[in-house]
Amino acid sequence: MAGSDFEAAGVDTLISMLKTWRESGFKQILDESQRKQIAIIDGALEKGFPQPADEASIKALPHSAASLQKTLNAVNPTISKFYKLVAAEIKEATERTRRITMMCGVAALSDDVLARIIDIAVTNNETTRARTAVAIARVSRRFRIIALSNHALWSFIYWSTDLSSNSFYHIFLCLERSSQTPLEIMFNDTGYDGLRRRVDNASVFTRFIKALLPHVNRWKSFTIDFRGNAQSTTDICNTIAGLDAPQAPLFEKIALRSRFRARELFIGSSGFPIPFFKWPIANLRDLELRDFTVDVTAYPMLERFYQAVVVPGCNFKNLFEGLMTLKSLNYLHLGIFTVTIANPNEVYRLDLPSLTELSLFFRVKITKPFDSIISAFNCPNVTDLKVQFIYFLDDEDDWAHGLKMEVTQHHIRHLFSPPDRFRKIEKLTFSVSLSEAIDADEGDIGHMLYAVPFPHLPNLRELHLDGSLASLRPHIKNSYAQKFEIDETDTYPAVEIISVRSFGSDRLYDWIGKVMKKLEKQGDWEKCFKYLELWGKHTNIKGQKVYDTEYFPRELIPEWVSFWTK
Structure with a gap:
């Protein structure tokens, strides 16, 4: 075949194929004629352009090349569009393959296991549980059968x-x-x-x-x-x-x-x-109850009680007296967000020997209106304690520099006074909520942590920290961070799990490093610190920014601490 003949045939074939693909929506090539067209082009490309047979053919080559260039420029947009659509088809096919693979795994599950998975998925959001049950019943015939047979789902x-x-x-x-x-x-x-x-x-x-x-x-x-x-x-x-x-x-x-x-x-x-x-x-x-109050003595069988007070008017003395009549109470949440209480100087007492879980949530004020309430708890059998403080933007003008740290630690020391008040604690959670653009440098989890009498918590096994750690910056001279030191005579609990949910969770290295050395001296290192869990943005031991949860087993914690103490 002469060069010009090949060129004409090859270009015409290519244009014809592109037009066919465009008109058919760029679907996959399935018919025999299109396969033959592909074979023609493939064969020509493998053999290359044949040598011109005579002088006329040689003289025609520049004109043919120019014509070919013009034709290819004309079809280039079509080829580009074709490429994009093929890439989209590949992406969709990949996603479809992933779903089919996942469904193959689901198909291998027994009905009991699948029903349990569906039940867990549905209960994640209480406001959408009913609608999610309806949606699951529409997935497939098997899902519908399982959903309809699982009465608890509805x-x-x-x-x-x-x-x-x-x-x-x-x-x-x-x-x-x-x-x-x-x-x-x-x-x-x-x-x-x-x-x-x-x-x-x-x-x-x-x-x-x-x-x-x-x-x-x-x-x-x-x-x-x-x-x-x-x-x-x-x-x-x-x-x-x-x-x-x-x-x-x-x-x-x-x-x-x-x-x-x-x-x-x-x-x-x-x-x-x-x-x-x-x-x-x-x-x-x-x-x-949130901004509702009742006479709790009317419910002598109460096991869990949640009381949040946002506005003034709650009679805490009557509330505490009523709670002390509940012999089966094992969980108590007390949240106080009001600015004032009726009798801030009144002495309260709350004796709850049956209590095993205590959750406290306070709006931190410079006036310290909750001292008497924080000091009231006599719950010797509590094993799970959660303390959450919140700072409001409305109060920012009242704070002088350094006072947040002082008041935060004041409340923690009051809570743990005497130091062995919560001696049986196994799980301790500290949380700080910051309203809008509040400066966290003065009062955050770090200051709460430094005020805890850890030597008086021998049974502590889990420590969970949630909130800002901005104050833990000892290398910054103007920071309100304290220098953490451990007394040589102190004995620290063998904490097994430390979980930190905070942006900048790696700032805890100084505290962890010193506690680690103390536990090594005590001979407790091998039976504690099963793992360190860091949530949120932080830097790993390779110097890389990490945004996902990262787990450090005991053997990697010393390497993590040394990375930050270099």
Whole structure:
């Protein structure tokens, strides 16, 4: 074949193929004619351009080359588009292969294991559990069979005032498919509908609870999130108060959460109709209140109690006296965010020998209004202690330099006074929340950590730190960081797990290094520090920035410490 003949045939074939691909949406080549076209081009490329046979052919080559260049320039956009579409097809095929591979693994699971996995996945978010159950039932025939046979999957009933009334049938769907499984119920009062318009919350709640009342013998828990205002909250509470008090033998948890800026507490003793308070709930085990207060002595079987107070008006003396009558109480959360308390100088006492878990959440103020409350705890059998402080931007003008550190450590020392107050602690968690752009350099986890009397916590095995570590910068002269030292006569607990969730978690190296050396001298190094867990952005021992969770086993911790002490 002459050069010009090959050129014409080859270019025409290429153009024809590109047009075919473009018109067919660049689908895969499957028919025989297209395979022959590919073979022609492949064969020509392998043999190369044949040598010109005569002088005429030689003279025609420049013109042919120019023509070929023009033709290729014309088809270049089509080729580029073809390349992009092929790359997209490859990406989609890769993702499809990944999903098929995953589903092959799922197919190998037994129905019991798959049902358990689905149950765990659904319970991750309480506000979407019911809708997730419906979505899972639509995945495949097998998923639907498992979902429908797992009655517990449908036992969470959720409704919110901003949901469309057209989807209300989901409630009846869950009631039917849950069979006789105990029900966990949640109502979210947003104060608006889905279009952000004011809504009659009481009428929406009335419709919701009327659908549930025929199944009251299955109620296990009832949670109400009040996000509207005081009036809508009162209307909903009055709606419940107007119901006949039915028997609810399985009812064991009530959660009432005020999420809006209330001006005063909703106090049961003042006549406010606290939901379900008049119902005969003999088996109530779990009570959660946020800006609501009740007489806890009405529930002698309580095992878990959560009390958060955002606005003034709580009578802590009455609350503590009531709590001390609860002989089965093993979990207590006390959150105080109010600026003032009624009697800051009053002496409180809270004796709870049955308590094993204690969670404290305080808004830190320069006026130290919570000293008497922090000093009140006499809970000798607590094994799990969580302390969380929060600093508000509204209070920033009150703080002078260095006072945050002073007040933070003041509260921790009060909590651990006498030092062996919580001698049986096995798990200790410190957390600091910073509101907006607050300077954390003066009061954070580092200062809390340095104030703990560790030698008086011989049973401590887990230490969890969550929040800022900005103050732990001993190489910066103007920082408020303290120099950490360990007394030679002290004996430190053999901590097994240290978990740090913080941006800049590697700043803990000085404290860990000195504790590590102390444990080595005590001969406890080989039975402690199973691993160090760092969450959030930090620098690893190779000097690389890491954003994922990283685990350092015992044998790598000395290398990590030496990297930072160079």
